[in-house]
Amino acid sequence: MSTNDNTPDQLRASFDRLKSAWRADRPTLEQRRADLVRLRERLSARKQEMCEAIDQDFGHRARHETLLGEAGVVLSEIDHTLAKLRHWARPERRKAGWKLWPAKAEIRFVPLGVVGIISPWNYPVNLALAPLAAAIAAGNHVFLKPSEHTPRTAEFLRSLLAEVFAETRVAVALGGAELSAAFSSLPFDHLFFTGSTAVGRKVMAAAAQNLTPVTLELGGKSPAIIGETADLGPAAARIVTGKLFNAGQTCIAPDYVLVPESKRDAFITLMKQEVANRYPVKGRLDDYTSIINATQHERLNHLLADAAARGCAVIPLLDGSLDARSPDTRSRDRLMPPTLVVDPDGQSAVMAEEIFGPILPVISYASIDRAIDYVLDRDRPLALYCFGQDQSEIEAILSRVVAGGVCINDTLYQFGCNDLPFGGVGASGMGHYHGRDGFLTFSKAMPVVRKYDPAPSDLVKPPYRGIADWVIRFLSR
Structure with missing residues (x-):
């Protein structure tokens, strides 16, 4: 598990390890499920330690609010994902349409690669592990940057995730605001940020340099x-x-x-x-x-x-x-x-x-x-x-x-x-997660058309006369 990545070069090295490992061996559906089961087991076993770390970071955090707002939400999200993941991951049949006959069409939900997650201080476990669980379910490798304002909880997350994942599968970067800026500039396949609207604008601007798609979970006046x-x-x-x-x-x-x-x-x-x-x-x-x-x-x-x-x-x-x-x-x-x-x-x-x-x-x-x-x-x-x-x-x-x-x-x-x-929407954010929507956020819905003979394209080619002319005029009528 990568820790204390205090320079852009160290961040990039961790990212490159994650990327190389993902290219060499993409997680299977069974591995994803096994990872989520282990994550659930370890978080459940270490709930008391989690409560103590968050309590120390806040100075005082009501224990029952930590159990409900942190562990309760994450464990429920993992349970829901485990119950539904096989269904979510199945290819989705679509209609090819008579103009492409004979053909079949489907959508395959494929992992994006390496995703970055920047989590905030207010729910430092929930808002780190819930999106991480969705990214893992979709088959990605994950680079997590917890908030520097909850350092003991960040160390807890680093330790917890090291028990579940290899460092080439999930890495954790610990550091302050300057590290967050460098983190946002990495060429992730997707970047997920939870925090203020003002910082969200900076994250989006940094990600734009790599055309990295972003999910921004912000806030505002509700x-x-x-x-x-x-x-x-x-x-x-x-x-x-x-x-x-x-x-x-x-x-x-x-x-x-x-x-x-x-x-x-x-x-x-x-x-x-x-x-x-x-x-x-x-x-x-x-x-x-x-x-x-x-x-x-x-x-x-x-x-x-x-x-x-x-x-x-x-x-x-x-x-x-x-x-x-x-x-x-x-x-x-x-x-x-x-x-x-x-x-x-x-x-x-x-x-x-x-x-x-x-x-x-x-x-x-x-x-x-x-x-x-x-x-x-x-x-x-x-x-x-x-x-x-x-x-x-x-x-x-x-x-x-x-x-x-x-x-x-x-x-x-x-x-x-x-x-x-x-x-959110507008100034309160963009993109979604939770349940199937989290799985979709960290997946590419990849369209696939499977073509069979005969193929109209065998007829629709220059010179556009005779049968080719008739077929084109028929298809475009």
């Missing part, structure tokens, strides 16, 4: 629209779940809520009650995750300071519970209390960028059309959440808003559906 007929209690509870899982450090977390003017204050009250019920113990918030590092913590505090300076109501949802310190103080200084920002204007910093933390703007609207227009005036979101019992209102939203994925009357669940594609 809205939750509460309709007039929504049941506010369940809506508030489910928005709290989506927003505070991993302390809001989730690309599909609700980024802001649009709520009818008449229901705004009641919604705020329900949000406060829901948070208090979930985190009742002062001083020991074991179930509440810390912000990943001081830079992100400072950025979030700046968003709140800007909102307050603009006269917005800034409402903490935990009545001082975060002032106390747990016995383990290594990360409690990076706790960010769940906070609402009420009716910020469009120029507020909290509305200018993806929040990626436990801050939730609550914006009141006069009509559902105004709410939809508010969403349409911004970049297309990675996720859209709709709450309501009026199907015509829900359909009005779905018919006008284009989003990466939608969940109705809940949050986050669209990510966990193995049989649905996951991916």
